[in-house]
Amino acid sequence: MEFFIVYLxxxxxxxxxxxxxxxxxxxxxxxxxxxxxxxxxxxxFLVSSSILVGLSIATVLPFGYYKLVETIW
Known part of the structure; x- marks a missing residue:
């Protein structure tokens, strides 16, 4: 349970x-x-590419955090 809270x-x-x-x-x-x-x-172009990069980072980063916390725990 606390693993999930840390991840969130x-x-x-x-x-x-x-x-x-x-x-x-x-x-x-x-x-x-x-x-x-x-x-x-x-x-x-700059606004749309910034939004696109931000959304892609925001969707990929939690998976990286999940793997990191999973290996530490």
Whole structure:
């Protein structure tokens, strides 16, 4: 039971960290587009690729945590 709680907490905090990182990147991209430092096409590409990478990391990372905690326990 405590193994499951540790696994859930690790997964939750990693997802929160990934969310905060992606949110900060998107805010920086918004600032860049408002200052006309990047084009709209580049903005769309950067935002969509950031979201895609963040989602893939958030889905793969818990499996890595599961294997890590399983070997330690």
């Amino acid at each position: 907490l690790m997964s939750f905090f990693s997802i929160v960290i990934v969310y905060i990182t992606i949110h900060s990147l998107i805010k920086a991209f918004n600032i860049a587009i408002n200052r006309r430092e990047i084009s709209k096409q580049k903005y769309r």
